[in-house]
Amino acid sequence: MVRHAMFFRIVVSSLIRRRSRMLVALLAVVIGATVFLGMGAVYYDIPRQMGREFRSYGANLIFVSSGSNSILNLDDAKQAIEMLPADKLVGASPFRYETIYYNMQGLTVAGTDFSAVKKTSPYWQIQGEWPQKDDEILIGTDIAEHTRQYAGSFITVEILPTKGSKFAKELKISGVVRTGGAEDGFVFMSMAGLEALMGTSGTANVVEISIAAAGEEISRLAETIQAEVPGIIPRLVKRIADSETTVLSKLQVLVCLVTGVVLFLTMICVGTTMMTVVMERSREIGLKKAIGAGNRAIIAEFMGEGITLALGGWLLGTGSGYFFAQVVSMSVFSRGVALPFFLVLLTLGASLAVTVSASLIPVAMATDVEPAAVLRGE
Amino acid sequence: MNILELNGVSMTYGSVKALQHISLTVRPGEWVSIMGASGSGKTTMMNIVGCMNKATHGSVILDGENISRLNARDLTTIRRDKIGLIFQQFHLISYLTAVENVMIAQYYHSMVDEKEATQALERVGLTSRAKHLPCQLSGGEQQRLCIARALINYPKLILADEPTGNLDETNQNTVMDIFHQLHKEGSTIIVVTHSPEVAAHGQRVVSLEFGRLVGDASTQQIRA
Numbered sequence: 001m002v003r004h005a006m007f008f009r010i011v012v013s014s015l016i017r018r019r020s021r022m023l024v025a026l027l028a029v030v031i032g033a034t035v036f037l038g039m040g041a042v043y044y045d046i047p048r049q050m051g052r053e054f055r056s057y058g059a060n061l062i063f064v065s066s067g068s069n070s071i072l073n074l075d076d077a078k079q080a081i082e083m084l085p086a087d088k089l090v091g092a093s094p095f096r097y098e099t100i101y102y103n104m105q106g107l108t109v110a111g112t113d114f115s116a117v118k119k120t121s122p123y124w125q126i127q128g129e130w131p132q133k134d135d136e137i138l139i140g141t142d143i144a145e146h147t148r149q150y151a152g153s154f155i156t157v158e159i160l161p162t163k164g165s166k167f168a169k170e171l172k173i174s175g176v177v178r179t180g181g182a183e184d185g186f187v188f189m190s191m192a193g194l195e196a197l198m199g200t201s202g203t204a205n206v207v208e209i210s211i212a213a214a215g216e217e218i219s220r221l222a223e224t225i226q227a228e229v230p231g232i233i234p235r236l237v238k239r240i241a242d243s244e245t246t247v248l249s250k251l252q253v254l255v256c257l258v259t260g261v262v263l264f265l266t267m268i269c270v271g272t273t274m275m276t277v278v279m280e281r282s283r284e285i286g287l288k289k290a291i292g293a294g295n296r297a298i299i300a301e302f303m304g305e306g307i308t309l310a311l312g313g314w315l316l317g318t319g320s321g322y323f324f325a326q327v328v329s330m331s332v333f334s335r336g337v338a339l340p341f342f343l344v345l346l347t348l349g350a351s352l353a354v355t356v357s358a359s360l361i362p363v364a365m366a367t368d369v370e371p372a373a374v375l376r377g378e
Numbered sequence: 379m380n381i382l383e384l385n386g387v388s389m390t391y392g393s394v395k396a397l398q399h400i401s402l403t404v405r406p407g408e409w410v411s412i413m414g415a416s417g418s419g420k421t422t423m424m425n426i427v428g429c430m431n432k433a434t435h436g437s438v439i440l441d442g443e444n445i446s447r448l449n450a451r452d453l454t455t456i457r458r459d460k461i462g463l464i465f466q467q468f469h470l471i472s473y474l475t476a477v478e479n480v481m482i483a484q485y486y487h488s489m490v491d492e493k494e495a496t497q498a499l500e501r502v503g504l505t506s507r508a509k510h511l512p513c514q515l516s517g518g519e520q521q522r523l524c525i526a527r528a529l530i531n532y533p534k535l536i537l538a539d540e541p542t543g544n545l546d547e548t549n550q551n552t553v554m555d556i557f558h559q560l561h562k563e564g565s566t567i568i569v570v571t572h573s574p575e576v577a578a579h580g581q582r583v584v585s586l587e588f589g590r591l592v593g594d595a596s597t598q599q600i601r602a
Contacts, residue, residue, distance in 0.1 A: 006481060006490045010474070017473035017511075287469040290430060291527065292458025292486035294451065372430035375469060376421070 011304040018277070025273040025309050026316075029351055032266030033317020036259055037347040038324035041337050043255040045325075049333040050248055051212035055090045056122050059208035060240040061218060063225075063232045070205055076231035077207045083225055088212040091119025094204035096194060100187065101158040107143065109187040111194025111204075120210040124183070127151055128175030134193030136174040140184040144176045151175045161199045169197060214244040263354055271358035274306065278362045285366050286374035295367040302363045303356065310355035314348045321347065379442060381406045381535055381566050382427060387436035389422050389589075396422040397433070398589045404535075409557070409567040411577035411597075414586035420570045421539060423586065427568065428461055428537050429453040441534050458487050462528030466540035468520040470512040470527075477508040480527045487531040498526040502556055518549025525556055536560065538569045542576055554579050 015022050054060070063080055065072035074094060081092050093116040100109045114130050128151025131137060139149065149155055156170045177183055195201040213221065218241055222234040278285070285298060322339050329337035382404040389397040397419045404410050414420045425431035426438060429445060432453075437446045441460055445453065457463075470479050480495040499508050502522035504515075512520055521541060528536055538557075542550040557579065561567055569580060577583045578597055585593030 003485060003490060006485045009478065010482065010485070013473045013478070283469065284471055287471065288482070288486070289454065290428070290457065290463055290469075291483045292454060292531075294454050294486075297486060370430075372425040375430075375465060375467075 007300065007304065010301060011308055014301070015305055015308055021273065021277055021280075022305075022309065025270045026312055028266045028269035028273070029309055029313025029355060030316045030320065032263050032354055033313050033347050033351050034321040034324050035262040036350050037318055037321025037339075037343060038328060039255045039259040039262075040343045040346065041322070041325035041339050042328050043252055043259075044340060044343065045329065045337045046251055046255070047214060047248055048212065049329065049335060049337075050244070050251065051088070051214060052090075052335075053333065054214070054240065054244045054247075055119075055210050055212060057240055057243075058123060058237070059093070059120050059210045060214075060237050060244065061209040061211055061222060062235050062237060063207040063209065064205070064235060066231055066233045071203045072205070072207070073231055074202050074204055076229055077204065080225045080229045080232050080234070081207075081209070083228060084209070084211055084221060085213075090210040090212060091116045092207055092209050093117045093120045094191060094207045096191060096204045098194060098198055099160075100197075101160075102147065102155055107157070107187050108185070109137075109189060109194060111189055111191040113191055114188075117188075120208050121179070123179065125178045126175045127178070128173070131174045131188075131190060131193075133172075134190050134196060135169070136172045136189070136193075138175050138177045138188040139173055140186050141176055141178040142184045143187065144173075149173055159197050161197065214241060214248055263350065267354045267358040269358075270306075270309070270355055271361060274302070274359050274362035275365065278302070278366045281366075282369050282374045285369040286371040289369065290371040290375060298366050299363050302359060302366055306355045306359040307352065310351040311348075313355070314351040317351065318344055318347060379406075380404060380439070381408075381441055382568075383437075383439040384423075384427070385437045385439075387423075387426060387433045387438060389419075389426065389431070390434050396589050397426070399436070400586075400591050401436075402584060402591065402594070404566060404568065406534075406566055407561075407564050408582065409561045409569070409580040411580035411583045412568060412570045412586065413572065413574070413577045413583055415572060417588070418586040419589040420572075420586050422589075424537060424539050424568075424570045427535075428463055429457040458531070460534040462531070462533035462536045464521075464524050464528050464536065464538035464541050466543040468512070468517075468524045468544075470520055470523060472512055475509050475511055476504055476515065476523050479512065479523055480530050483527045483530050495526075495530060498530050499523070501529070502526045503552075516549070517545055518552055521545060521549065521553055522556065525553070529560070534566065536565055536567045538567065540571055541569060542571070542573070550576070 063072060063077055064070065077094060093112055096111040098109050099106045101107070117124065126138065144150055151173055153173045154170055155173060156168050158166060158168050160166050177188065211218065218236060222236060225232060225234045288298060325337045325339065329335060380403045384400050384402040387397055387400045388395070400423065412420050412423060422431065426433050433446060437444055440456065445456055448456065471482060474482060477492060477495050477499060480498050481490050481492060484490045484495060496505065496508055499505055502525050504519060504522055504526065507515055507519055515523065542553055545553060557567060569576065571577050580597060582596050583593070583600055584591065
């Protein structure tokens with residue numbers, strides 16, 4: 001039998017035949033590996049998961065015109081939208097603002113794409129229906145209260161498309177929108193309907209973009225678009241983009257802290273178990289030294305036991321960590337989580353690092369055992 | 379050349395003088411019994427000769443090498459290469475089988491050879507117990523296993539501390555028979571004991587009292 005086969009036999013026999021004690025240490029490593037892998041998978045997936053959640057707060061990027069007249073060309077906007085990653089783009093809503101008159105009072109009307117608005121601004125609360133036709137409108141809740149017109153009513157508005165021309169148009173209020181923001185004072189209709197009223201098409205004042213990206217990524221996208229599409233200035237919606245970045249980084253710090261604390265506790269548990277094992281086995285260590293084991297052999301055996309524990313804990317912890325990550329992700333984000341392979345390797349490294357560092361003091365204690373002192377006759 | 383020479387060896391623990399000016403020689407192939415009551419210093423002497431302790435004064439020459447001032451690492455090497463230790467409490471490794479308990483001494487020494495370890499068990503009549511754990515062996519079997527482990531690396535000196543202290547008469551006789559066989563084959567044996575019956579098996583009895591050497595005579599002289 002070769003020497004390393006005997007070494008393996010010593011280590012495995014020691015672990016198996018002292019399993020009650022070693023199970024405690026193994027369990028600690030399993031828990032550590034589970035939390036490390038589980039939290040690591042969640043940490044890695046948080047930007048994607050939280051990005052989706054943040055999209056319910058509205059657009060995080062807007063396109064405005066680079067010219068002085070604040071009118072942007074929709075073809076330029078389309079070109080810019082195509083530069084955004086399709087898998088991260090949630091929606092893009094153009095808004096064109098004009099003025100119409102009701103009872104001699106000017107109202108701001110915004111032409112838009114309602115199907116896109118539902119994606120970029122899912123927080124809009126509608127009493128009634130979304131407009132289905134070009135002569136149907138949504139009115140803001142402030143206007144509804146002021147004019148005492150509600151969903152289902154018809155109103156006649158006056159339009160001044162060019163200087164000197166004027167005509168009236170009857171529009172149906174399909175619903176009343178409430179956002180708690182500026183939208184409560186606007187009238188909304190389809191872009192096609194507004195273009196038909198005004199007699200011009202292909203322009204907008206702003207395009208609101210909702211994209212599942214935050215921090216540096218979204219800033220980089222904005223810079224690229226600004227460089228590539230001269231007619232457009234992309235602007236980050238600071239309150240959304242910054243909050244997203246802040247929340248993400250705080251969540252990631254929290255995940256790191258929890259993982260760090262669990263790994264530290266794992267190290268303490270493994271360390272104290274190994275220390276107990278060394279104390280319990282001081283006679284055995286003394287005997288091994290008496291029959292010729294050098295400190296190197298003693299260190300190798302205890303480290304061998306530690307590394308075997310780490311490998312066992314890593315194997316079990318990888319399975320349970322993946323399960324843990326799925327449970328966390330499903331209960332918090334209602335979506336599954338991906339498990340990158342590098343994380344499995346990183347968990348192996350962490351298991352080994354924690355177990356080996358936890359074994360350093362106990363192993364040093366083992367090398368200090370004096371055979372004459374522990375093998376004394378009774 | 380003597381296998382062992384102690385020249386004016388003393389050992390003190392604080393103010394306690396465990397050994398005082400002990401001088402002793404042991405020739406190759408000799409069987410020496412070291413006798414004394416509890417506290418006489420025999421275990422201290424065994425620890426010094428067995429390279430597990432260093433004398434505070436005097437010199438110890440083992441197989442021509444002065445081991446008195448060697449460091450812990452060199453003492454481990456001497457212990458591994460030249461000494462076979464047999465203990466009163468057997469000190470077997472509980473999670474290894476009988477044959478593995480013998481092989482572990484080979485492992486620390488040089489190469490591991492299961493066949494040779496099995497032959498060592500055969501020599502002490504434990505072939506059928508090779509795969510048993512120490513807890514499955516009787517006291518006598520455990521001591522025989524301890525002897526097999528001590529012999530596996532062909533030591534220059536076999537050092538036994540109260541080898542029959544935990545055994546009944548039958549097992550005591552079995553163990554002493556093995557020692558006689560080893561002695562016949564030329565092994566040098568030092569047995570530390572408080573029992574005159576066990577000491578009488580040796581060729582020479584060295585007596586200790588309060589850390590001093592008070593007697594050194596052949597068994598024949600003592601009988602006479």
